Amino acid sequence: MIATIIPKRQKHYSVLLDEIISIITPQYGGTFIDCTLGQGGYTKKILEFSNTKIIALDRDRDTKKIALELEKKFKNRFIFKNKKFSEINELELTKEKIKAVIFDLGYSYTQIKDPKKGLSFDASGELNMKMGLNNFSAKDAINKLDKKYLEKIFKFFGEERDSKRIAYKIIKERKKKEIDTQKLVKIIESSKIKKNYKIHSATKVFQALRIFVNKEISELIYGLINAARVLDEGGIVVVVSFNSLEDKIIKYFFRSLSETKSVSRYMPQGKKKNNLFKLTNKKPITPSTKEIEENKPSRSAKLRFAIKAKNISNFKTDILDKFNYLIKIENYSEKL
């Protein structure tokens, strides 16, 4: 799990960049969708190859500055939309054959360093955590949601063991005064039964809140489904994730839609999986020791990819049912 503290460095490192380039092979040209432009690390590398075109998205309006520079430099080869990646199917792509859709989940160094975004537990002031195009903030969630909802958010989105005690203290403290970032950190620290020396005490609750505020579970699920829809046959979905919850969803999506040995050939036709994907790597690709030394937060990164084996866009998937228990928790936002 990535620690939500500001790393002592000056720029954003693009995680597993060389590995991504070797999977998507931009040297042979093609159109690529970069779902998470961020600081433009992946996009800039792909645009170094002459016959490439990028359609980039990012929910954070602050990435528009980088997008404008790229639009100027690569006039007919770069398009940017300030959109959430769950909506890639709404892009007008009729003429495009999409060779790869790339997701680099989470947040960039620039975002975590921005005190206004309140993503770091070093930040002072109001709780926020909105990455862009949100309807509510962490301040609303912490100061308005019932105890039972906070508890579930911390438990399921952060795997926080002391979720009950933390939620109880939040309710007690917010009766006296609105809770800001530093107050929340103090509440968490004072609620922990056992101290974890590997990560900051607030890491798990901050991750949980960020997932909740940005609806990261449904973003990922709809992002994956729509990526698979817009890809051309032979195209690749590539995802870099940073926590076990994300990796579980990605792994399930790819495996459940690909041929695996466990599916019997005697199974009735209707029950057979539709083998939308071909998987060449069952295990995730992780950063080398050298990359982790250069960029410590990359240590929790996992890269998975799947090749679209059939040119269909109306495939069936049970991923929404499988992870419905998590989507229900995201929908507690309707109580706000």
Ligand SMILES: C[S@@+](CC[C@H](N)C(=O)[O-])C[C@H]1O[C@@H](n2cnc3c(N)ncnc32)[C@H](O)[C@@H]1O
């Ligand atoms: C880890 S950064 C990407 C860094 C980028 N690959 C690079 O090399 O510079 C993740 C970016 O994804 C964006 N993002 C996160 N969730 C998103 C979503 N659901 N839709 C669109 N953008 C999203 C964030 O705003 C952030 O800028």
